[in-house]
Amino acid sequence: MTILTKSWVAGAAMAAAVISGPSLAANPIYTGGESGSYFGSFGPLLLETLKTEFFDYELKTSAGSGENIEQVLNNPRAIGMTQTDVLAYKSAQNPAIAEKVAIIRNDVTNECLYAVTDEANAERLDNWGAVTGYARRLRFALGPEASGSAQTFKLLQTFEEGLAQANKVNYMGSTDEAIDAVINGEADVAFFVQFPDPSNPRFERLNDAKMAFVPVVDRAILRQRFADGERAYVPLEVKVTSAGLLNWRGVEKIVTACTPLAYITGRPDQLPEGSDARLDQEEMIQTVRSAPLEALQPSAGWFQSMLDELAEVSEQGMEKALQAVEEARERITE
Structure with a gap:
């Protein structure tokens, strides 16, 4: 194979990688421990509600409410599940939380x-x-x-x-x-x-x-x-x-x-005005808020x-x- 041919093959491979590229990572939904109810019972229902409207999210385990709030602060497109009182406590310590975090809804359970x-x-x-x-x-x-x-x-x-x-x-x-x-x-x-x-x-x-x-x-x-x-x-x-x-x-x-139990995410105005990301964020919030309550509540006997x-x-x-x-x-x- 000539040097020219080798160069062409290498260039074609690189172009193909750029065109196809890795698929964009799904946005995270931070829950809690893998054995907890956030991850096992409530997270999958929220995930299904979003996937029905073609939103790309995935469940992520975490240390709990406190970490979930921090994750949303770091990534406004993330969703976090948290106790409302912990959100109140963290907001009192850090005023930026009230400015950057939106409660999607908190009527699912207590x-x-x-x-x-x-x-x-x-x-x-x-x-x-x-x-x-x-x-x-x-x-x-x-x-x-x-x-x-x-x-x-x-x-x-x-x-x-x-x-x-x-x-x-x-x-x-x-x-x-x-x-x-x-x-x-x-x-x-x-x-x-x-x-x-x-x-x-x-x-x-x-x-x-x-x-x-x-x-x-x-x-x-x-x-x-x-x-x-x-x-x-x-x-x-x-x-x-x-x-x-x-x-x-x-x-x-x-x-x-x-x-x-509160579902939180970043306020849409943290994302560029007119961008697809901001539009998706606004529509995601509306999708979850308008979902029937029973769609987010487990049908399991215990609940x-x-x-x-x-x-x-x-x-x-x-x-x-x-x-x-x-x-x-x-x-x-x-």
Whole structure:
């Protein structure tokens, strides 16, 4: 083969590579751990909704809500799934979040705040007022510091005067490790955030270990607002036992604060005006916002059962619970 021929072949190969090139990478949807509900249950439904309209996205695992927010800040075309309260907490720390991040929607479902203690402490720590009242002397166990649960706890510390004094906070490798710490007597309270699904094996384990559920709710929590006055938390009555099981204290339900799951992305005005990227971003947001709610909610039995069991709290019942919280806190701090 002559030098000229070799040059022509090499040039043709390079041209072909430029013309065909690698396919453009799909935009990411940041969820959470591979075994979590964001990745396994909610992410695929969002992905299907987008693919139906020929949007090219793919699911990505992550460390959770905090990382997902950072990923959207770094890439405005990314989508992130996050607890609304974590978004509020991060926005208070970094004003750029409110300027650059858009909430696509946050009406798909809620995650709830749980605190658990052992049988020996059940009477002394029977509500959130008692927990915050004793917080300086209590040993708290949480999941990883980057997790949504840990970020929620830090948010609560910014406005709960008593909880802000907690100085014995241990971040564990997982929520289950945090619960183990209480079971083994290495901590007094485990705190976590999760879907109020009593069929989750974690609830059965907690009941078998005779752990007491402490409702995480008070007036300060319910006053928290985010973005145009939206509430960061709503009080809901949730089950803590699954069908056929009984809690050792006879408690089937508690009233605790819950925070919406939010789908976020970059604001379209961060992308060049008139560009395909900006048009796609605007249309993607509209597609997800206009999708029927049921298209984004799992049809699995656990989720539908969970929805059936959730209940709003009467004003009278809520006021009674809030007064008990205040009385406990005052009694301890006197």
